[in-house]
Amino acid sequence: MQTKAFSELFPLFNTANPETLEWFLSVVVEHDYPTGRAVLMEDAWGNAVYFIASGWVKVRRLYGESTVTLAILGRGDFFGEMAILDESPRSTDVVALSDVELLSVSAQRFIQTLFKDPQLQHRMLQLMVKRLRQNNVRFQRRHQPSAVQLANTLVSLAESYGQSTEQGTEIFNIPYKDLANVTDISLEDTTKIMEKLDSKGWIKIDPENQTICLINTKQLTHLASGTRLGARTPVQ
Numbered sequence: 001m002q003t004k005a006f007s008e009l010f011p012l013f014n015t016a017n018p019e020t021l022e023w024f025l026s027v028v029v030e031h032d033y034p035t036g037r038a039v040l041m042e043d044a045w046g047n048a049v050y051f052i053a054s055g056w057v058k059v060r061r062l063y064g065e066s067t068v069t070l071a072i073l074g075r076g077d078f079f080g081e082m083a084i085l086d087e088s089p090r091s092t093d094v095v096a097l098s099d100v101e102l103l104s105v106s107a108q109r110f111i112q113t114l115f116k117d118p119q120l121q122h123r124m125l126q127l128m129v130k131r132l133r134q135n136n137v138r139f140q141r142r143h144q145p146s147a148v149q150l151a152n153t154l155v156s157l158a159e160s161y162g163q164s165t166e167q168g169t170e171i172f173n174i175p176y177k178d179l180a181n182v183t184d185i186s187l188e189d190t191t192k193i194m195e196k197l198d199s200k201g202w203i204k205i206d207p208e209n210q211t212i213c214l215i216n217t218k219q220l221t222h223l224a225s226g227t228r229l230g231a232r233t234p235v236q
Helices: 003-009 018-027 081-085 107-116 118-140 146-161 176-183 187-200 217-224
Strands: 029-033 038-040 048-054 057-063 066-073 093-096 100-106 169-172 203-206 211-214
Touching: 003 018, 018 100, 018 107, 048 081, 048 107, 066 176, 081 107, 100 107, 107 118, 118 146, 146 169, 146 176, 146 187, 146 211, 146 217, 176 187, 187 203
Parallel strands: none
Antiparallel strands: 029 100, 038 093, 048 100, 057 066, 057 093, 169 211, 203 211
């Protein structure tokens, strides 16, 4: 992969200098994982950072025999950095939601890369703060109607990882259980709201191609903003 294409694909590197990118690309390792394969296991010590070149993964936490999905990540994002930065075992595991192409770099070389480029350090801090802000928004919306919360999840995923098409913005057809987990609402509510959004033409669910297309982004964004809070939401 050329340095320009790499920096365009991964926002973390869009301010990195060319020398940093060339060195980094010389040490990354490519991996392919099929749907359902565990990429990282909980309690494993951090030994690499992973970058998603294509596909979707879920970050989950184990609670006894049950699991809860904490986040959905797609093309251009990365994971595994926290276990490296605080030198502790991983508190979550990562599973491929679709076929996934990943690039990895060892912990030592990732730290070396950060030391080489102050702009990269700053950019990484920005992206980690962005994740914290997204979690704060999710926390603040936990008392809002389920439709508002789910619309916020869909819009956020589309903004971060969506692919533009003639119909709208496409994301992966995420299993409803995972959508429910990351939205902090029930599976029953998730199913009903998704069916309603599909019937209204705001989204188009395509199980065959494993996609969800956000067609009426304006209405979904309006709903996600919570401006209808206090009134009956249009999908309930």
